[in-house]
Amino acid sequence: MFQSPEWVGWKNYIHLLASDEVFLQAVKNTFLIALVTGPVGYFVSLMVAWLISDLRPGLRAVMVTVMYAPSISGGAFAVWKLFFSGDSYGYINSLLLRFGLVSSPVQFLTDSRYMIWVCILVTVWMSLGAGFLSFVSGFQTIDRSMYEAGYVEGIRNRWQELWYITLPAMKPQLMFGVVMSITSAFSCGDVSTNLFGFPSTDYAAHTVINHMVDYGTTRMDMGYACTIATLLFAVMIGANQMIQRLLEKVGR
């Protein structure tokens, strides 16, 4: 790391793709988290924003704050550590013990069988982020006369209204939401580090970002860390392109 770099050709890429088992595990975890939390988070934000947009302005501001709070609170997901703590006095464990459902505390945060699910739960909880805010504002910007014109043209219910008028009219916001949600889904890693320690037991909640940080800091192998970052970047661009194509179909 302090010496001048050595030319290794494609060695890092070959090792990464062909023989790094931990990387495969990390890819699997990242995709699982991204697949569950990305779409779920996106649709939940959209739906919640849609519902909220019909409220009175005062009440709407309160609801937006309530929904948006988890994602701006930074490290506040650490409260989940209290819930899932492996101590017999942890919130969930003390309840389980009191009702006699288990005989010894469940190690939610260090047992590789439970960790990934805890990770997904917490990530979903935090997923109403910047995309959500842009949806809320997007709903406000739509011209009322569009709806009136729609009723004249034969829109019969609110679903049709949503699909044919609202969503096409707020495509820029939808796009922004997608970009934000993909980047956050693929770059998740903080939750894993904070909840399960670094690295997590048997890499059970290891994400691609964690893998990169592991090589970049603990193992001081910058070349390999860069290899991982490059691949991740390529995959993120690919996913973005794909979803942009999908979004073009909205309203058709």
Add this chain to the structure above:
Amino acid sequence: MTVWISSGRDQAQVLKSLLNDSFIPQTGTGVKLELVAQGTLLTATVAGIGPDVALGLGQGDPVNYALRGAALSLNDMPGFAEVQSRFREELSVPLYWDGRCYALPETQGFPVLFYRTDILEELGLSVPDTWDDVIGMLPILQKHSMTFGLPSSTVLNPSGGLPVFYTLLLQNGSRIYRDDPVSCALDEEGAVEAFRRWTEFYQNYSLPLETDFMSRFRTGEIPCRGIGYFTVQFVGGDRAGDQGLLEDCPVPGTVREDGSVDHAAVYSASCSMILADSRYPEEAWEFLEWWTRTETQTRYAREMESILGSSARYMAANRETFAGLNWSYDEAAVLEAQQAVCRGIPETAGSYFLPRHLTNAFRRVVLHSADAKDTLLDYVYTINQEIQIKREEFHLDS
């Protein structure tokens, strides 16, 4: 000359006044003391704007820097042997690589056994001297809804449980690395046995895997802590709160063949290092020599304690300073006895894999009821593979 300290503002201020009082007038060397955030050293050194001396590093750092040619070897410095004699030899073990020393120890950490005199007396238990005594007292403790405390690896401290394993291992007469640190020696008979005993405490005797030790010690649920460290609370305030009910003694031991008891445990250190691209190596060494002197360390320790109270007790690596701290007579004897048998763990290329995978192995056995021997051997294979990869990276013979 630039010196970096990352422990805290109070520490930096005390050191600054010491520098202005004695080092700078005595030597005429200008010292720029800078308080930096932890972890800055690596990036700054890579960028070429690092300091000459870094204080308060972890014990794994010097060898990691040395392997990459970024730490200065201290062996040839004037008076090196005399400076080394200020510390216990074992404390410096992790600071050596290939026979050369790359840092000086600053503080030391080692475990003792803590116990509540009132509770043990009430239950009619004597203080355990060996691990067998510990197992013998467990049924009585558990009958009273209490248990015996051993540190374990948690989310916040992923290698927290390892001192227990290392203690059992050393007392078993085994070692962690082979003499040439090309591979770890944990696949040897004695190590497997120590690993089995470690996991059995949790499997067969159901010790808790995660506890808040301080609160349970106070409520009395854990009246006895086998491998306990002098943390902030333990030296300071709470100790007075326990009204003299807290005592310490050497960690549980293992009976040797000749009938004596081996109380070996592991040492850990924080240390100070000179960076290889320092432009003032002689002055930097002069500074380290001055900083590790008994007189400087004692003044620093006293001033820290007078500012922050006894909770800021500075566990100096310097032997005379440590002995001169505010210990009671009995306590000093216990600490002396424990330190005398403590051993340091060597560092090697790729040694970060050891705590990581030992914790993994431990959890697989305890949580998934895997076979202790198979599991350990599996992970030792992974660890040795990593050491091998790192040796190739640094062009070391394997």
